[in-house]
Amino acid sequence: MSGIYIHIPFCKKKCHYCDFYITLNKNNVSKLIEAIKFELILRKNFLNKNSIETIYFGGGTPSMISPNYIGNIIKEIKNNFSVNSNIEITIEANPDDISLDNLLKWKKYGINRISLGVQTLNDNLLNFINRSHNKKTAIASIKKISEHYDNFSIDLIYGIPGNRYDKLKNDIKEIIKFNPPHISAYNLTIEKKTVFYNWLKNNIIKKEKEREIIKQFNLLKNILEKEEYIQYETSSFCKKGYESKHNSGYWKRKKYLGIGPSAHSFDGKYRSWNISDNNKYISALNKRIIPNTEEKLSxxxxxxxxxxxxxxxxxxxxxxxxxxxxxxxxxxxxxxxxxxxxxxxxxxxxxxxxxxxxxxxxxxxxxxxxxxx
Ligand code: SF4
The missing domain is CATH 1.10.10 (Arc Repressor Mutant, subunit A)
Structure with missing residues (x-):
């Protein structure tokens, strides 16, 4: 059993903590999707005909491109790989992309799990971390998803400078009213090449104190455990039977194929990663070359x-x-x-x-x- 990860590297805005490979320039979306399809064909034997158990559209913000592109990619996977009948197909989405039309189209194309990047329900903090949505949109989107999808996950961030224990508590309580089967809660880490890293260096912000971070993490954990969420990985909580199959595959060291700029792959012996540059990625794939680097694991x-x-x-x-x-x-x-x-x-x-x-x-x-x- 294996998984396929598809990296869609477009976003509306760059979040101040984000160090992923993304671009705000949407000019070459269709060329990139064609290149992704070429890469899928070129690498169809990478997983040795293992049955595909999960597909994960991550990024970037895959929800901001037309659902038809997502449908085309899923079709290409089905044409070239052996796909398990109860496959989990996840799309990462931003609250401002959750329309009824998108939800229904994704479902039609086979998406059966949505991972929603809410992060916080505090408008000041959303603004501070440079997200493109606000609390109202986040709540409306969770409600809409819960009406149409049985399996979905909410991403939250704790340890944001300026957030406080009681505000985080209100966020969690408000979110669990919608009974999301899965919640991922990440500690804000400040990585190099991010706006926050610069702000930290220039004393514009201060890191949250370790004590406060632990307090917030324990708060999350306690509330979620009381609501019968199982913590199956440090940052991942779910109701019984709703573990992310895709992420569990990474943690169980199953093989996976990463497609798209900057995507990583693992075949049991080697780890490899694609070039983090859309134009170079597209031009290599147009010549049917896979632009990646690999490392043999000792x-x-x-x-x-x-x-x-x-x-x-x-x-x-x-x-x-x-x-x-x-x-x-x-x-x-x-x-x-x-x-x-x-x-x-x-x-x-x-x-x-x-x-x-x-x-x-x-x-x-x-x-x-x-x-x-
Ligand atoms: S939406 Fe996600 S991928 Fe895009 S900039 Fe923000 S954190 Fe990075």
């Missing part, structure tokens, strides 16, 4: 990936997987470190798996760092 890199990803999930770091796939027994090789982490009540062992405790769940980077080889 045994050490694979072990470290399993550790870093595993500790973030409810499935934990699977020693059985490490032994069978990589002949590495973490429980034996790292016995002293593991004993110390257990002693500090940061991890526990469940059969062959190492999992983070509640206390450890806010110190995942620290735990991973201790266990890396």
């Amino acid at each position: 045994k050490k890199m694979k072990i470290n990936e399993i550790i870093m990803i595993g500790i973030r999930t409810k499935w934990g770091i699977d020693n059985k997987q490490l032994i069978t796939q990589l002949k590495y027994d973490i429980l034996k090789n790292q016995k002293n470190t593991i004993d110390k982490l257990i002693n500090d009540k940061l991890i526990y062992i469940n059969r062959t798996k190492i999992k983070a405790t509640k206390k450890g769940s806010i110190l995942l980077d620290y735990i991973a760092e201790k266990l890396l080889v």
Whole structure:
């Protein structure tokens, strides 16, 4: 079982925290879609005829291009790959693109899951982070989606400088009234080459205090757990049976094919990434060349990936997987470190798996760092 990720690199505005490859110039949308279709054909054997379990349209903002383009891409995938009958097909969407027309067209083309980028319901903060929607649009869009789709997810950001515990609490309470089956909550990180990074360097903003970030994360977690959401990955909460199959595939290290500028792929041995430039991507594909760079994963890199990803999930770091796939027994090789982490009540062992405790769940980077080889 494998997944396909399609990167649609267009946005209306660039959010101040965003370091993804995107462009505001929509002039070459149709050329880019043609190039994406060429890439799908050229790479149709990449997944070794594995059945496709998930397709994910991310970006960028795939909801801002015509749904017909999305339909064309899905058709091209179905023509070239073997697609599972109960495939999950997700589209990332911005609240201001949620119209009845779009919802119905996406559904007609096979989209059965929407991931909505709400981030916050505070208009001042939405403005501060440079999102293109406001609270009113966000609420209206959640309502509309919930009337037409059974499976959808809301993205939230905590730790935004200036946001406060009580405001975040109101946001979550307002959102869960619509009973979204999935919520992703991300801590705002300030990456290089973003507006926020510049503002931070020039003392225009200050990072939120660690204590406040932990408080906000615990608040989210507590409210969602009371509402019977399962935290299956650090940032991901869902009602029973509504895990994102696509993201779970990444965390379980399933193979995936990434199509479009800047998209990443993984075939079990190699990771590769496409060029982050629309024009160069289009012109390479017009010559039927795949403009990517690849890196072979060493045994050490694979072990470290399993550790870093595993500790973030409810499935934990699977020693059985490490032994069978990589002949590495973490429980034996790292016995002293593991004993110390257990002693500090940061991890526990469940059969062959190492999992983070509640206390450890806010110190995942620290735990991973201790266990890396
Ligand atoms: S909408 Fe998403 S991809 Fe586009 S600029 Fe904002 S964060 Fe980045």
